[in-house]
Amino acid sequence: MTTMVLPSHPPDYTCFSLLSKGVARNASPPRREDDKDGHYVFAVGENLTSRYKIYRKMGEGTFGQVLECWDRERKEMVAIKIVRAVNKYSDAAMIEIDVLQKLARNDATGKHCVQIRNWFDYRNHICIVCEKLGPSLYDFLRKTAYRPFPIDLVRELGEQLLESVAFMHALKLIHTDLKPENILLVSSEDAKLAENKVCITIA
Known part of the structure; x- marks a missing residue:
């Protein structure tokens, strides 16, 4: 089996120290105004509630931002989507949460779609906590100069994605937006579907 080598981002545990500038590690950061587009304003190393500590920004889109954070309770890195403080995006986020929870209830192995861990409202921002996976298929292709995958790997990933679509x-x-950007790599041989906010329910 031919495999891909995924880039790694080892946690910088120096930012997880018990004290930061004399402030207890679980303390909330000072309140700030959102930016002009309603995005949450943060600094790396700050807390997002007492449970999560911000490690780095993973991406940003129309809906908001995705941050890589340390989950103190589960002792693992997670991806937290912080939705813009705009009503239409908050409403869409609640629909996405319903879809993610439905998928999680019916996917005991967690192998088909990105798994939700938690969600909460923080300073008027809906925050969706999901498992931390690797890069998207698009990002991986871009970083490798769009070199083609071996045919056996294409076949294996294709089979996994078809199983995920059938599961949904x-x-x-x-899922109304299947594309490389919405396929996240779990390992060098496995992938999951993401962006479940673009799912629609069949009556």
């Missing part, structure tokens, strides 16, 4: 259809859900 069995739950009367349709």
Whole structure:
């Protein structure tokens, strides 16, 4: 089996020290105004509630930002989507949470789609906590100069994605935005579907 080598980002545990500038490690950061577009303003190393500590920014889109954070309770890195403080995006986030929870209830192995860990409202921002996975298929291709995958790997990833789509259809859900950007690599041989906010329910 031919495999891909995924880039790694080892945690910088220096930012997880018990004290930071004399402030207890679980203390909330000072309140700040959101930016002009409603994005949450943060600094690396700050807390997002007493449970999560911000490690780095992973990405930003129309809906908001995704941060890589340390989960103190589960002792693992997670991806937290912080939705813009705009009503239409907050409403869409609640629909996405419903979809993610439905998928999680029916996917005991967690192998088909990105798994939700938690969600909460923090300073008027809906925050969705999910498992931390590797880069998207698009990002991986871009970083490797779009070199083609070996045919056996294409076949294996394709089979996994078809199984994931069939799993969603069995739950009367349709993913309406299948593309490399919404396929996250779990390992060099496995992938999961993401961006479940673009799912629709079949009546």
